[in-house]
Amino acid sequence: MIKVESLNHRYNNGPILHFPDWTIGDNEQWLLLGSSGSGKSTLLNCISGLLKPTQGNIVLNGTDLYSLSSKAMDRFRGQHIGIVFQKPHLIQSLNISENIEIACSFAGLPVIKSKIFSLLESLGLDGKAKKYPSELSQGQLQRVSVARALINHPTLLIADEPTSSLDDKNAENVMDMLITQAKENSASLVIATHDTRIRNRVEREYLL
């Protein structure tokens, strides 16, 4: 379970961004909705432990994120939170398997190749483990970024605008994949979006 409590953030001398309290239960799926500039990325960065909020707490499975040292936070994030960015951000000089392995290493967890291969297979990427990012299509690269986010069995899977640059069919495919993979991996799912095409796919909505 993830709790967002009494949270607000202020960049430099900008306006104070207020975030309503939010409880994300185990295995729940949520859309994070709000107009441009309303604070979606700021909130996701706070929840991911990447941005210390000016005030308030993020509590994940009983751990107050910002009570951790930065080193402990990095490890905790690696173990409990998987993030799918809009672009895959893979390391070009590493093959697909190695790109996923570094997510295990960052989290201080052992690399189990068989787990990587079976996750790639479940995402329709069998046979791609030894390929390099430049050898895969954009859709395949996005699925690799989902595999990287899931490899450590996170409590929470976060996707930031995963469909905004996609046509209708691919947006549908990506939503299917995120919903199915979150369920199969028993992860809660939060998708930040202003893509109205996907609003009917997820029942719960948090509005900014």
Ligand SMILES: Nc1ncnc2c1ncn2[C@@H]1O[C@H](COP(=O)(O)OP(=O)(O)OP(=O)(O)O)[C@@H](O)[C@H]1O
């Ligand atoms: N690093 C920063 N320094 C100063 N102000 C920032 C910074 N990042 C974001 N902001 C401001 O904070 C507000 C919220 O930004 P944020 O990126 O969280 O919104 P968003 O809802 O994700 O927007 P979008 O949908 O356009 O990506 C905006 O007014 C933005 O200008």
